[in-house]
Amino acid sequence: MARLKITQTKSGIGNKQNQRETLRSLGLKRMHDVVVKEDRPEIRGMVNTVTHLVTVEEVD
Numbered sequence: 001m002a003r004l005k006i007t008q009t010k011s012g013i014g015n016k017q018n019q020r021e022t023l024r025s026l027g028l029k030r031m032h033d034v035v036v037k038e039d040r041p042e043i044r045g046m047v048n049t050v051t052h053l054v055t056v057e058e059v060d
Contacts, residue, residue, distance in 0.1 A: 001039060003059045003060070004039050004043060004047070004056055004058060005056070005058075005059045006037060007033070008033050008053060008054050009031070009055050010031070011053075022046050022050050036059060
């Protein structure tokens with residue numbers, strides 16, 4: 001199954017509470033943190049919520 005490399009590029013400060021919580025749920029705590037997650041619909045939905053704060057790459 002494909003994997004997603006998710007990097008936080010902007011701070012969650014000043015954003016809505018649910019966006020900050022979504023960053024935490026993804027495992028991102030500070031700027032330039034990187035996590036690798038399975039490409040699943042749940043993860044895609046979370047990334048879609050904070051798309052302006054993260055960059056996403058597909059990793060094999």
